[in-house]
Structures are given as C-alpha cells and as structure tokens.
Amino acid sequence: MLKGRLGAVLFQLIALVLALGFVSLILISAGASPMEAFKNMFTGSFGSMRKFAEVLVTFVPLLLVTAGLLITFSAGLWNIGVEGQIVLGAITTAGVLRVFVDSTLPPALIITLAILGGMIGGALWASLAGLLKTFGGVNEIFGGLGLNFVSTALTLYLIFGPWKRDGVASMSGTEPFPDHFSLPQVPELRISLWALGIAVVGIVFVYFILQGTYFGLKLKAVGKNFRAAYLLGIPTWQYSMYSFLICGALAGAAGAMQVTAVYHRLIPSISSGYGYLGLMVAMLINYQAIWAVPVALFFAALNIGSIQLPIVMKLDSSLAGVLQGVLVLFVLLMEGARQKFVKKA
Amino acid sequence: MRKNFARLAMFALALMLVLSACGGTPAATEAPVVDATEAPAMTEAPAVATEAPAAEQFVFGLLMVGPYNDNGWSQAHYEAGLYLEEKLGAKMVYLDKVNPADRPGTTPDQLAEELVAQGAKLVIFNSDDMKDASTTFAKANPDVFVIMASGDQVWPEGNIYEEIPNLTNIMGRMEYGKMMAGCAAALTTDTGKIGYLGPLINDETRRLASSAYLGAKHCWEQAGNDPAGLEFKVTWIGFWFNIPGVTLDPVQVSNDFYTTGYDVVISGIDNPVNLGEAQKLMSEGTPSYGVAYDYVAACDAAPEVCIGVPYFNWGPEYLKAISSAQDGTWESQFIWASPDWADINNPDTSTVGFVNGPALSEDAAAAVDAFADELAGGLNLFAGPLNFQDGTPYLADGEEATDQQIWYLSQLLEGMEGLSASE
Incomplete structure (x- = not known):
C-alpha cells in the first residue's frame, strides 16, 4: 500500500503535519499560540473578498513563475536565474511604458506592447543563462545566480541614474506611471482580472505543452537522460535553450504584472522574491503542472495572511517564509524516506 | 551524479531560505498582551465600523517605514502613538517595516487597509516613501482620515497641491x-x-x-x-x-x-x-x-x-489632528510646526x-x-x-x-x- 500513489500522498501529509508542528514549536517558544497564529493567517487571506483579492495579486506572478519553472525542470535544468528573469521582464516593461508615456496611442495597445516587451526581456535574460551553460560550460545554477545579481545592479542603476525622479535621488523607485498604464482592476479591489487571466493562460499553456505535445515529451526526455535523448536524435542543447526561453518569457510576464498591476513603477525589489518562492512551489509539487494552481495559491495565501501576525499578534511575518521553507524541506525529506522504505519493502 | 548534485543544491537553497526567514523571527517581542487578545475580536466583526457604540474606543493606525524600535524616525512615531493612546484612551494598531524590501509584494495602501480592517478610522503614513500610496489610499477610502507625515500634497502654496479632504500633512520645522x-x-x-x-x-x-x-x-x-x-x-x-x-x-x-x-x-x-x-x-x-x-x-x-x-515629537500635532477627527472639526491642512520656543523640549507642546x-x-x-x-x-x-x-x-x-x-x-x-x- 505504501508503494503506490496513496503512499506518496500519505508521506506528503506526514510532511505537512511535521512542518506545521515545527512552526508551532517556534511559535510556542516565542510565547504565542500556534492555533491563533494559523487562524489569523487563514482569516487574513480568505477572511474577506478584499483579502482574497490581495492573495490573487500575489498568486498571479507566483503562478507564472512556477509555470515557467515547470518547463525548465522538465528539461532537467535548475533555473535559479528566474529571479533575474522576473526583474528583466519588469525593467523591459517599464522601459516600453516610458517610451510611450507621452504617446497618443490607445493605452490598451501600449500595455500589450509593454507586457510583450517584458516577456521578451525575460526570455533574452534567460537565454544568457542558457548560452553560458551550452557554450560556456557554466552550470545554470551559478550562471543564474550571477545574472540575478547583475539584474539587481541594473535595476538600481536605472532607478538612481537614467530613470530617476526629477530632483530626487532615491532608491524608492521611479516616478509612478499614469493611471491609464495600469491593467484595469476590479472596482474596490486591487486584483486585475486581466492579470489573473494571463496567469491562467500561462499555466494552461505549460500543462498543455508538457502533457499533450511531442515537444513536451522530448523536453522530458532531455531532462530524464540528456545522453540517451541525444542518441535518440533529439537536438538536446536546442531543447535546453527552448526551455530557458519559455521560462524566461513566463517569468518576464510575471515581472510585467508587477509593473502594470501592482507597483506601477520600477522599484529595487520589483521581483518580490517570487522567483525563489516559485522554485519552492515547483519542488513541492514535484514538477506536476496540475498541482501548481493550488500550491501557488496556498503559498500566496501564506504571504498575505502572515501580514496579520505583526498587526494582531506582534509576531514577525517572516513566519510565513519559515513555514514555506520548512514545508519544502520536510516534503523532500519524506520523499527520501519513502524511497528508502519502498526499496526495503 | 548530476542529479545528486542538483538535489543537494536544492536542499541547500531551501535551507538558505528557511534560515534567512528565521533571521527575522526573534523580533517578535514586547507584545502588549492586550492587543493580541482584543484585536481578533475586531476582525470578526466587520460591522463594527458602521454600528459603533457611542463609547467605543477610537482606533488609529500607524504605518512605519522602519522597525518600531529603530532608535530614530520610526520609533519617534511609535512613541507618539503610545502618547496618543495615553492621552486619548485611543487604541493603536500598527505595522512597521513597511517598505518593499521588508514586505515584498505589498504596497503601503494595501497595508493601510489591513489596519482599517482592524478598526482604524485614521491612518498615519510615516514616510516620504509612502507619499504616493497615501494619496491613493486617501482617495480610495474617503471615510478614513489620513495623516501623511513629512509630505506636502495638501499644501495650497506647495508645488504638488491636490485637494484631498481626508488627508492632512504634518511635519516639524526640523531646520x-x-x-x-x-x-x-x-x-x-x-x-x-x-x-x-x-x-x-x-x-x-x-x-x-x-x-x-x-x-x-x-x-x-x-x-x-x-x-x-x-x-x-x-x-x-x-x-x-x-x-x-x-x-x-x-x-x-x-x-x-x-x-x-x-x-x-x-x-x-x-x-x-x-x-x-x-x-x-x-x-x-x-x-x-x-x-x-x-x-x-x-x-x-x-x-x-x-x-x-x-x-521630532509627533505627539502634540497628532493629538490635535486626531481630536479634530473625533469631534468632527477635521480640516485637511498642511502643518509645518515650529518648536515651542518657550521650551523646545516640552513633550506636550513642541514638535521639534x-x-x-x-x-x-x-x-x-x-x-x-x-x-x-x-x-x-x-x-x-x-x-x-x-x-x-x-x-x-x-x-x-x-x-x-x-x-x-x-x-x-x-x-x-x-x-x-x-x-x-x-x-
């Protein structure tokens, strides 16, 4: 029984319980009630329509990033550079909007161009990591990390230099874009259905590629066994590059959403750490697209719900990050334990 | 081999994320116990804002750009909040470290709404960094009073004047x-x-x-x-x-x-x-x-x-503004308060x-x-x-x-x- 699918689920449930237990211990040691903390996080994320809308605002970029990462993971690549790809998407989007700031073109067209620009920016940045790997022999983990730093430096340079606010030199960010450069939002709420739609299209697209196309099959073949795939005639390095490009475009779209639907300007931490969070989501769901939506939503809810902790209980809201990280660790540990168990049995 | 390496790298990454998140946790300190027990009750009763009993405690919110105990700008605001609680019998709900580096993915206007959800009828934005967000929030929540410290949006003689009836700017003549x-x-x-x-x-x-x-x-x-x-x-x-x-x-x-x-x-x-x-x-x-x-x-x-x-001693001007919000004499103004030259260190009268x-x-x-x-x-x-x-x-x-x-x-x-x- 423990060998089958049910067994896997059982082990993951144990991991969840262990993670919650671990965080509870931290809470108790800080003198707080775990039940109250979890309750506050829940009501803080699903307690009202407004709060749920905030969760969705976080969910959109996270889902796009996760979708992108599913592609690179399928190709056997650890695209840690996804963080920088979000940033470059945001920079390109802001750049396009800046070009058209005095234009008389319809805003819808400009926003569309800006989002497409962001996707191209993210894809090109991802291609750098791909090129470094393919032709430079630089592992994508190190190349990606390096490029992440470069992307941050580039953001700071733009904010403090060419794109600075008039008479101001501040790391706060660039001048906000005019209102008509924002994706339209649901009245009274901060979520844009357009942004949500783009994110859903992104994950459906990825699901379709991975489940229903030869392209996806070949990608997985490359990921499972690079050499065998090569011997079977799959142009392997090209497929690696394709996966980088697709992931970069989706991460770039996430960056574009941060600019057009959340911050309406470029700020130093424009990626909001969604790249690293997306990596955790992808690991947690064991690279199965079907689970991306609920788990990304859960992580987004933790992010938003945790804001209640400092307000209501005077606890630090980084507890959400602890829970997310611990959860991933325990799931990985339990997966390892299960495999050992299965081998023995 | 490669797979093992990758797994190890992922494990290290996850560990890193956990540890970096842990770094902030011990800051959970000095919780006024009263708040922890009272506040959830307020969340569960969203109706509280409309059908307030007459003797209800006035709740105000404070958003601080830095830590509430930074020994500087934000702490001065936090202490002013305590001063208001004492003088008015009001209750403060607050959130510190309101900046995109510490609270990724959030905006100050969004966080202000979290304070309103806790019952705040007036919200203080304490940083220049939140100026745009305070305008956005004030316009979206015309029934909530807003104090934007250090800003100049509602200075009629200023360069960026806008009429925002529920917003007041307060600054001290720190010159x-x-x-x-x-x-x-x-x-x-x-x-x-x-x-x-x-x-x-x-x-x-x-x-x-x-x-x-x-x-x-x-x-x-x-x-x-x-x-x-x-x-x-x-x-x-x-x-x-x-x-x-x-x-x-x-x-x-x-x-x-x-x-x-x-x-x-x-x-x-x-x-x-x-x-x-x-x-x-x-x-x-x-x-x-x-x-x-x-x-x-x-x-x-x-x-x-x-x-x-x-x-800065924000208490006296905040006290005036909140009192005016309470008794219905609120006016949107730009206040650039001088020190009380009779005694610049008088906590009840001097802003600087x-x-x-x-x-x-x-x-x-x-x-x-x-x-x-x-x-x-x-x-x-x-x-x-x-x-x-x-x-x-x-x-x-x-x-x-x-x-x-x-x-x-x-x-x-x-x-x-x-x-x-x-x-």
Whole structure:
C-alpha cells in the first residue's frame, strides 16, 4: 500500500503535519499560540473578498513563475536565474511604458506592447543563462545566480541614474506611471482580472505543452537522460535553450504584472522574491503542472495572511517564509524516506 | 551524479531560505498582551465600523517605514502613538517595516487597509516613501482620515497641491533642530571637518542638510574660527536606512568619514548608526563624535560619543489632528510646526526639540543653548546673501527665504560638499 500513489500522498501529509508542528514549536517558544497564529493567517487571506483579492495579486506572478519553472525542470535544468528573469521582464516593461508615456496611442495597445516587451526581456535574460551553460560550460545554477545579481545592479542603476525622479535621488523607485498604464482592476479591489487571466493562460499553456505535445515529451526526455535523448536524435542543447526561453518569457510576464498591476513603477525589489518562492512551489509539487494552481495559491495565501501576525499578534511575518521553507524541506525529506522504505519493502 | 548534485543544491537553497526567514523571527517581542487578545475580536466583526457604540474606543493606525524600535524616525512615531493612546484612551494598531524590501509584494495602501480592517478610522503614513500610496489610499477610502507625515500634497502654496479632504500633512520645522545639530558639531570638531550622513536626495533632505550646514557655519564663525577652515561634506546612502545590497552601507560611510579626519558625523538617516561606529573608533583612539537624529532618547545608544540629537515629537500635532477627527472639526491642512520656543523640549507642546548629548563639552553646550535662544529670538539663518552650491544666487543680501524657498530647496548651499542631485 505504501508503494503506490496513496503512499506518496500519505508521506506528503506526514510532511505537512511535521512542518506545521515545527512552526508551532517556534511559535510556542516565542510565547504565542500556534492555533491563533494559523487562524489569523487563514482569516487574513480568505477572511474577506478584499483579502482574497490581495492573495490573487500575489498568486498571479507566483503562478507564472512556477509555470515557467515547470518547463525548465522538465528539461532537467535548475533555473535559479528566474529571479533575474522576473526583474528583466519588469525593467523591459517599464522601459516600453516610458517610451510611450507621452504617446497618443490607445493605452490598451501600449500595455500589450509593454507586457510583450517584458516577456521578451525575460526570455533574452534567460537565454544568457542558457548560452553560458551550452557554450560556456557554466552550470545554470551559478550562471543564474550571477545574472540575478547583475539584474539587481541594473535595476538600481536605472532607478538612481537614467530613470530617476526629477530632483530626487532615491532608491524608492521611479516616478509612478499614469493611471491609464495600469491593467484595469476590479472596482474596490486591487486584483486585475486581466492579470489573473494571463496567469491562467500561462499555466494552461505549460500543462498543455508538457502533457499533450511531442515537444513536451522530448523536453522530458532531455531532462530524464540528456545522453540517451541525444542518441535518440533529439537536438538536446536546442531543447535546453527552448526551455530557458519559455521560462524566461513566463517569468518576464510575471515581472510585467508587477509593473502594470501592482507597483506601477520600477522599484529595487520589483521581483518580490517570487522567483525563489516559485522554485519552492515547483519542488513541492514535484514538477506536476496540475498541482501548481493550488500550491501557488496556498503559498500566496501564506504571504498575505502572515501580514496579520505583526498587526494582531506582534509576531514577525517572516513566519510565513519559515513555514514555506520548512514545508519544502520536510516534503523532500519524506520523499527520501519513502524511497528508502519502498526499496526495503 | 548530476542529479545528486542538483538535489543537494536544492536542499541547500531551501535551507538558505528557511534560515534567512528565521533571521527575522526573534523580533517578535514586547507584545502588549492586550492587543493580541482584543484585536481578533475586531476582525470578526466587520460591522463594527458602521454600528459603533457611542463609547467605543477610537482606533488609529500607524504605518512605519522602519522597525518600531529603530532608535530614530520610526520609533519617534511609535512613541507618539503610545502618547496618543495615553492621552486619548485611543487604541493603536500598527505595522512597521513597511517598505518593499521588508514586505515584498505589498504596497503601503494595501497595508493601510489591513489596519482599517482592524478598526482604524485614521491612518498615519510615516514616510516620504509612502507619499504616493497615501494619496491613493486617501482617495480610495474617503471615510478614513489620513495623516501623511513629512509630505506636502495638501499644501495650497506647495508645488504638488491636490485637494484631498481626508488627508492632512504634518511635519516639524526640523531646520531649527538641524541648525542646533550643526552648531554642536562645529563647536566639537577639532579638524573643522563635519560629515553628514545623508539618506536619499530630495527637497526635504537637501534643506535639512543645508540647515545643519548653516548652523555649523554660524557657530563656527561666532566662535572666532576662520570661515575657510570649515569643511562640510554630505554623503548620500540612497534610502532612509540601510538596505543591504541596495543602498550604501551607512556604517561604512561613517567609518570613511571618521577615518579621513571628519571627527563629527551628523546623522540625517532614520537611525543613528554613526554613533556605533564612532564608539568603536573612539575606543581605538580615533576622535569620533556623532549627532543622532529623530528620536529623543537616541543618544542612549552611545552616550560617550553622542553630542546631541535633534528630534521630532509627533505627539502634540497628532493629538490635535486626531481630536479634530473625533469631534468632527477635521480640516485637511498642511502643518509645518515650529518648536515651542518657550521650551523646545516640552513633550506636550513642541514638535521639534534638541537635546545636548553627554559627550558635548560644557562650554559647547552653553553655546548651543545660547544659539537656540537666538533662534527663539528670531535669528534667521535662511537669509541672504546665500548662494546655491553651483554659485548661482539663492537669496540676495537682506532677503529672507519664504517657506516655499526653504521647503523646495533645489540645491545644497555654497560651501557644502556632496551631490545636490543624482548625477
């Protein structure tokens, strides 16, 4: 029984319980009630329509990033550079909007161009990591990390230099874009259905590629066994590059959403750490697209719900990050334990 | 092999994320127990805002850009909040570290709404960094009162005036405090070199750095020193406090000042980290003094090197504003409050104060007090002839600056080193 699918689920449930237990211990040691903390996080994320809308605002970029990462993971690549790809998407989007700031073109067209620009920016940045790997022999983990730093430096340079606010030199960010450069939002709420739609299209697209196309099959073949795939005639390095490009475009779209639907300007931490969070989501769901939506939503809810902790209980809201990280660790540990168990049995 | 490596890398990454998140957790401290038990009750009753019983406690919200215990700008606001709780029997709900680095993915207007959800009928935005967000929030929530500290959106004579009926700007005339800080620095330095630890560059920071310079120059020359012997240098870090990897490190900037002959450093950022560095270098034999900023008790961090602190006392003006919101006499205004010259350190009346630090010599302290008396008597240092840093005239001989000329100071003044704007 423990060998089958049910067994896997059982082990993951144990991991969840262990993670919650671990965080509870931290809470108790800080003198707080775990039940109250979890309750506050829940009501803080699903307690009202407004709060749920905030969760969705976080969910959109996270889902796009996760979708992108599913592609690179399928190709056997650890695209840690996804963080920088979000940033470059945001920079390109802001750049396009800046070009058209005095234009008389319809805003819808400009926003569309800006989002497409962001996707191209993210894809090109991802291609750098791909090129470094393919032709430079630089592992994508190190190349990606390096490029992440470069992307941050580039953001700071733009904010403090060419794109600075008039008479101001501040790391706060660039001048906000005019209102008509924002994706339209649901009245009274901060979520844009357009942004949500783009994110859903992104994950459906990825699901379709991975489940229903030869392209996806070949990608997985490359990921499972690079050499065998090569011997079977799959142009392997090209497929690696394709996966980088697709992931970069989706991460770039996430960056574009941060600019057009959340911050309406470029700020130093424009990626909001969604790249690293997306990596955790992808690991947690064991690279199965079907689970991306609920788990990304859960992580987004933790992010938003945790804001209640400092307000209501005077606890630090980084507890959400602890829970997310611990959860991933325990799931990985339990997966390892299960495999050992299965081998023995 | 490759797979193992990758798995190891992922494990390390996850571990890193956990640890970095853990780093912040112990900050869960000093929880007023009452809040923890009362607040959830408020969340579950969203109707509370509309069908409020007559005797209901007034709830106000406070958003702080830095930690509530930063020994500087945000702590001054937090203490003002406690003052309001005491004076009004009101209840404060607050959130600190409201900036995109500490709270990724959120915006101040969104976080303000979380405070409203806790029952807040008035929200204080405490940072210049939240100016745009405070406007957005005020317009989206016309029935919530908003205080935007340090801003100028509703100054009819200002440059960015907008009519926002539920928003009030409050700022103190810290120019005076900075002048006293500059004076104390000028009377303490042996080398004649004063460093100014600047945050980011904008109207506010230019005018405050310049005020410190004017005070330093005045006292330097009054003490009979050669005017040419005074050097005043501003180094900007890029934000109100250190954001690793984003701003310059203010500790490093302080160190550079102290080790290159600038024996007094005036903090213009949200916390007095220059004091810590001064303390360290002083113990190693380098004469190093510092002026703190923002918070009345900031010198306590390093009394042996602290020569004074110009500080904000937000309580009195916030009290007036909240009282007016409570009794229905609220008016949107721009308040730029002067010190109470009868006693600049009166906690119930003076918005701006200055405390001499333990490290200030007795003679210097007496001279700073005398200077404060002169300012109280009407001495105006923003009077011509004064030139901008690039040599163009700012004020003609005998001309006194208007409020607009001071608030929107477009450059540093002649004689100051440092950037007036980003290059």
